[in-house]
Amino acid sequence: MAEPKTKYDRQLRIWGEQGQSALEKASVCLLNCGPTGSETLKNLVLGGIGSITVIDGSKVEVGDLGNNFMLDESCVGESKAKSVCAFLQELNDAVKAKFIEEYPEALIEMNPPFFSQFTLVVATQLGEEKMIKLDRICREANVMLIFARSYGLTGFVRISVKEHTVVESKPDHFLDDLRLNNPWPELRKFAETFDLNVPDPVAHKHTPYVVILIKMSEEWTNSHGGSLPSTREEKREFKELLKSKMVAIDEDNYKEAIEASFKVFAPPGISSDLQQIINDSSVELSSTSSDFWVMVAALKEFIATEGGGEAPLEGSIPDMTSSTERYVNLQKIYQAKAEADCLAIEQRVRNNLKKLGREPESISKATIKSFCRNARKLKVCRYRLLEDEFSNPSVPDIQKYLTDEDYSVAMGFYILLRAVDRFAANYNNYPGEFDGPMDEDISRLKTTAVSVLNDLGCNGSTLTEDLINEMCRFGAAELHAVAAFIGGVASQEVIKLITKQFVPMCGTFIFNGIDHKSQLLTL
Amino acid sequence: MADTAPSRSRDLDKLLLRAGNLVGPTFEPGTELRDDLQEYARILVVGAGGLGCELLKDLALSGFKNLEVIDMDRIEVSNLNRQFLFRMEDVGKPKAEVAAKRVMERVSGVNIVPHFCRIEDKDISFYNDFNIIVLGLDSIEARSYINAVACSFLEYETDDKPREETIKPMVDGGTEGFKGHARVIIPGVTPCFECTIWLFPPQVKFPLCTLAETPRTAAHCIEYAHLIKWDEVHSGKSFDPDDPEHMQWVYSEAVKRAELFGIPGVTYSLTQGVVKNIIPAIASTNAIISAACALETLKIASGCSKTLSNYLTYNGVAGLHIKVTEFVKDKDCLVCGPGVLIELDTSVTLEKFINLLEEHPKLQLAKASVTYRGKNLYMQAPPVLEEMTRSNLSLPLYDLMDKVAKDILHVTGVTGQSDKKTSCLRKLRVVFRGVDGVTDMDMAGGA
Numbered sequence A: 001m002a003e004p005k006t007k008y009d010r011q012l013r014i015w016g017e018q019g020q021s022a023l024e025k026a027s028v029c030l031l032n033c034g035p036t037g038s039e040t041l042k043n044l045v046l047g048g049i050g051s052i053t054v055i056d057g058s059k060v061e062v063g064d065l066g067n068n069f070m071l072d073e074s075c076v077g078e079s080k081a082k083s084v085c086a087f088l089q090e091l092n093d094a095v096k097a098k099f100i101e102e103y104p105e106a107l108i109e110m111n112p113p114f115f116s117q118f119t120l121v122v123a124t125q126l127g128e129e130k131m132i133k134l135d136r137i138c139r140e141a142n143v144m145l146i147f148a149r150s151y152g153l154t155g156f157v158r159i160s161v162k163e164h165t166v167v168e169s170k171p172d173h174f175l176d177d178l179r180l181n182n183p184w185p186e187l188r189k190f191a192e193t194f195d196l197n198v199p200d201p202v203a204h205k206h207t208p209y210v211v212i213l214i215k216m217s218e219e220w221t222n223s224h225g226g227s228l229p230s231t232r233e234e235k236r237e238f239k240e241l242l243k244s245k246m247v248a249i250d251e252d253n254y255k256e257a258i259e260a261s262f263k264v265f266a267p268p269g270i271s272s273d274l275q276q277i278i279n280d281s282s283v284e285l286s287s288t289s290s291d292f293w294v295m296v297a298a299l300k301e302f303i304a305t306e307g308g309g310e311a312p313l314e315g316s317i318p319d320m321t322s323s324t325e326r327y328v329n330l331q332k333i334y335q336a337k338a339e340a341d342c343l344a345i346e347q348r349v350r351n352n353l354k355k356l357g358r359e360p361e362s363i364s365k366a367t368i369k370s371f372c373r374n375a376r377k378l379k380v381c382r383y384r385l386l387e388d389e390f391s392n393p394s395v396p397d398i399q400k401y402l403t404d405e406d407y408s409v410a411m412g413f414y415i416l417l418r419a420v421d422r423f424a425a426n427y428n429n430y431p432g433e434f435d436g437p438m439d440e441d442i443s444r445l446k447t448t449a450v451s452v453l454n455d456l457g458c459n460g461s462t463l464t465e466d467l468i469n470e471m472c473r474f475g476a477a478e479l480h481a482v483a484a485f486i487g488g489v490a491s492q493e494v495i496k497l498i499t500k501q502f503v504p505m506c507g508t509f510i511f512n513g514i515d516h517k518s519q520l521l522t523l
Numbered sequence B: 001m002a003d004t005a006p007s008r009s010r011d012l013d014k015l016l017l018r019a020g021n022l023v024g025p026t027f028e029p030g031t032e033l034r035d036d037l038q039e040y041a042r043i044l045v046v047g048a049g050g051l052g053c054e055l056l057k058d059l060a061l062s063g064f065k066n067l068e069v070i071d072m073d074r075i076e077v078s079n080l081n082r083q084f085l086f087r088m089e090d091v092g093k094p095k096a097e098v099a100a101k102r103v104m105e106r107v108s109g110v111n112i113v114p115h116f117c118r119i120e121d122k123d124i125s126f127y128n129d130f131n132i133i134v135l136g137l138d139s140i141e142a143r144s145y146i147n148a149v150a151c152s153f154l155e156y157e158t159d160d161k162p163r164e165e166t167i168k169p170m171v172d173g174g175t176e177g178f179k180g181h182a183r184v185i186i187p188g189v190t191p192c193f194e195c196t197i198w199l200f201p202p203q204v205k206f207p208l209c210t211l212a213e214t215p216r217t218a219a220h221c222i223e224y225a226h227l228i229k230w231d232e233v234h235s236g237k238s239f240d241p242d243d244p245e246h247m248q249w250v251y252s253e254a255v256k257r258a259e260l261f262g263i264p265g266v267t268y269s270l271t272q273g274v275v276k277n278i279i280p281a282i283a284s285t286n287a288i289i290s291a292a293c294a295l296e297t298l299k300i301a302s303g304c305s306k307t308l309s310n311y312l313t314y315n316g317v318a319g320l321h322i323k324v325t326e327f328v329k330d331k332d333c334l335v336c337g338p339g340v341l342i343e344l345d346t347s348v349t350l351e352k353f354i355n356l357l358e359e360h361p362k363l364q365l366a367k368a369s370v371t372y373r374g375k376n377l378y379m380q381a382p383p384v385l386e387e388m389t390r391s392n393l394s395l396p397l398y399d400l401m402d403k404v405a406k407d408i409l410h411v412t413g414v415t416g417q418s419d420k421k422t423s424c425l426r427k428l429r430v431v432f433r434g435v436d437g438v439t440d441m442d443m444a445g446g447a
């Protein structure tokens, strides 16, 4: 038996032991196990999700074999939930797999408390009315919810969670926290031990670029009335100044300094994103405040006091040309400052907890440390109730999307995906669901789409004939490749929500399988 | 009037049997199209890893019945978090064979032929048998090779238009963590892999002097143990990254060095990651990218919708970003262009020609094997073929090419600097001087 660590090695490198353990503790419920649902769960089962519960009331038909890999010929006539569950279990015996042969619609109507046992519900191929009901049920029970739907060459994924806060957002590119134009006393003192004009060429080429930039930034501000290079001309001049300090052409440290000079130009202080978070009303703590907001409140106090307008120092530095000794010493200075900052925040967190009448040690040191290290990268995502989005939409946004070349097809599909549900409610089948002439369905869908647009407050807007015709042609088909794409996206978002790492998408993702210009619509 | 007999292609039929408004120019909906896809479309999947497993499943459920898959690797435990066709008991078996078997077991009527070998082991003509080649690879070299093979079939009309029947479309996918790309390559029409090679910058290596003299990070310590210390201690014995004892040795040496210099962060996992250049990989991204590739394959084969034009990037790190970029062809591309023009005297022997390729400033192609219209003129390997074709070396190339004044030759060999040799395939336009039928017009636009 191989170690689970080896089996999960390639994903542990992304979300670490902590993320993996969160996945292994999670229980996920799937509504409808057509290809979209089956593919979503497949990716989660492979990754080692704790448990799955598959809910579907239908029996397997021959047509299902053509688009669902979690079924084979022996399953025809059997419960679809049972069959899919058995094949999913084969993928990973560490996962607890259960099924319930029941229509999700019936559970939503008859047994709302059923859903409160899960960490997250994935609702696939559900009609609008039931989506709205389920949304309310999960919101009240504090269960995370993701809707996913495949429909011909289009489909959507939409998250519904009251609030999702992220500490480890792990962005791809983020400006290092080096404080080059604003060094704290210890860092300044360290920089002062260097002489950039040192005659020894070996010492000269092993001075880390952080030291070079701190010194040159100071030299510049001293000769420019205290201000940093800001115009293009000044920035160019600053780089020239750096270049003039080189004594040989092979000095990589100076090349790195020139390349990193933009880090000097960045104004000190916190980003507008972080400003928004510390100004959020949740910072006014109450007994029900989450640990996240307790820490943000401490962060806000820190920024206003010890921090001097800055968030706690991150504490790590990038690799740079340097002698080992100088680099390691520099690293220690950054680490020491980060630890001191973290200690100050910890004190404030403990105080806040005490004031709230909670156990002061109830947030672990490790959690606070991680919070401090990621303080500049915090994210807060909030999702409207589906019902809100439908009944109280942002009309200017919809109109903007409808007329924007890059968004009009996605917005058109958004309208049509809602129109087909309304169509089905009125005529008991989806447009183009059955073979035969489609003219009537096309004109009915067109009328329905116009009524959806009117209800959204977009009177006078229309969709193209091409798009309406295509939607009828799709006839509610669930194509495997489209389902695999939508299921892939849904599972990726599930992982981000459960691990509380990376940033889940905000808004409704509309898949465009025609030319792949899929879009995220925030409505 | 279609009846209600149960059909596997219930959902796919909507797309293939019905006329559409936003479709490809060649789309002719109907049962004939569906049946032709099943009967005649032949698709090759290159790679049976994270993308390959998904691709085989997706294609088998997208109306294709004739699939082949090529992969030289065997199944490892660390594949199991995403390569869903493999089980613990399959570890050690060839990926291509197990993947083909599993999909055939599940989807009846689909035939998948596995090829457990290197992509270079197959004759070029092997690749010509497919309508579309789908790439699920994780290496730039392998992509580059398949791209060159597919582009080598391409021939141009005299007006520089690619000849329709010589176009071999490719669909290429790639992933890394939460990011990936999918692209459609129609040689001669859209940019080939080589036209946009700058999209794949080579991996930066640490300078040896940093490793030896001024290590600063855990990775420096690991690479020192791996690249310098190993050779010093194990004279002659080469390092095997798949041997756990070798890895353990590198790890413990790296720890010693890190302690010596006061550098934190050396772990066994990091050691493996650095030494084997491990790219993090998860099921969901592979599923997304493969699905996009399979959908494009279906669209190219059937015309049932527009095709991706021509490069999609996916990024799920923060929110979800999908971007489609229309890159343009490099008209001077050595690979998808009309081919490097080489002028020769009719007296030049095959041997002289092969030497010439090595000196050619653009080609610098050593150890060349030469093929003319599917006929092996000279093969470096295997020994049997080498012996069989050796006698051709002393013959004039003009005679070997049936005294045709100008035509296309294919050569395979190695190219690149001494530290990094890669296999490559080049298409050459050979023109013989002073032979009737060659006009100035034909020579225009050459080289």
Ligand SMILES: [Zn+2]
Pocket: B191, B192, B193, B194, B195, B196, B330, B333, B334, B335, B336, B337
């Ligand atoms: Zn090219």
